[in-house]
Amino acid sequence: MQQSNSYIIIFSVILTVVLGGLLAATSVGLGPIQQKSVELDTKKQILGAVMDVDSDMDVLATYEKVIQSEVVDYQGNIVTENSEGNEIVAEDVNVEKEFEKAPEDRLYPVFKFFGKNGGEEIESYILPVYGNGLWDNIWGYVALDTQGKTIKGAVFAHAGETPGLGARITESEVQKRFEGKELYNDQGELVSVKMLKGENNPPSKLDAHHVDGMSGATITGNGLNAMLENYFSHYKSYFNKKGATASL
């Protein structure tokens, strides 16, 4: 049976309203739970750069105890208010949105880690990093020593890398390869840390600035390298300022 045009239009409108309503209700209903999941995940990632996060750990309480945060600009100055006079909180800075701006205009959150039991002295600085992978964006958190020169830990995440290939940047085995690597060469120049092409590279290639690659995921590896180099250079002035005040 051939239906009339008006029947088809009315049917389409009703279908759109029903399906749209269903989606809107789900989105509104699940919104707060999703927001909590995202927040928890972010804090888990930040902590993951410096300690093992088990499934039975109270992430939020631990985070409160061991992490303090601040936000700096490209010159390394601490920023507390935005142009409208509202307070800027490091945890709320959307690194993805900042990534879309020019490096000079971005806000750079810094998370200070005070040891596993929350001591008096800073043990490491955790920096968010963001970049492009093969299919979509990749991001992560890298923990540096107090000089900002040696990597103490790293976690990486991705939006759409291939499972088993580029998505392996989320595996702790891959992330552990970065521990202890140096960002500066003997001349004091920033050379960053690079992931090599291919896996099981000979130890002669794996010096203080190079880590073993992921088989079949060279482009994700290249994206990772670019991301680290960019962000280490963006945070350079922050650590330079820190170094200057420390030597006073």
Place this chain on the structure above:
Amino acid sequence: MSTETVDKPVKQESEALLSKRRKKIVSDPLNDDNPITIQVLGICSALAVTTQMKPTMVMSIAVIFVIVFSNLSISLIRKAIPNRVRIIVQLAVIATLVTLVNEVLKAFAYDMYKELSVFVGLIITNCIIMGRLEAFALGNKPYDSVLDGLGSGLGYAWIILAVAFFRELFGSGAVFGFEVFEAIGFSKEGWMGVDYQANGIMVTPVGAFFILGLIIWVQRNKTGYVEH
């Protein structure tokens, strides 16, 4: 002698909930009419998500959910759907269900959401689902359509789980993340001179092709299915 035939009254009302015909609707796609190995549909996701068991499991559940409920919804409104826009209606229903799955994963299984959201989105283009809507749900009652969706979903699920099992086992030496080869003594340090080297090709889609091919070969050998 007259050749008159007596029409038996057709009993439509009182068919058992799990009659022989209905059991066949569920069991056929598991083997004789498997969506992946016989109909050769849904191959893309079978290649993409099967590197590990855990995401494959989530993907299977997601596809079964979408296929069952899209079959049910389309079957319920099958008499009202205008023929000229039926494909768009089917797509709208599938896309809505897929978005629901994605939202639920984001809220309750954020880690899985991060790993799978690209592929969950691609369920919309999974030909198995559209195929069942066109071939079955548009012409059958809701309960039968649910059974048909369940059968096709399970048929899809067991194949991708089988592929994932071998890919994870040989590609990463593990099953559901549990290091099998290490547990039985094939450690990286070597055991009686033997050590297990992860098979790199298994983590690439090429490995999935091999395993899928083997499964199809074994299955057609057993069922005697020949493509015409």
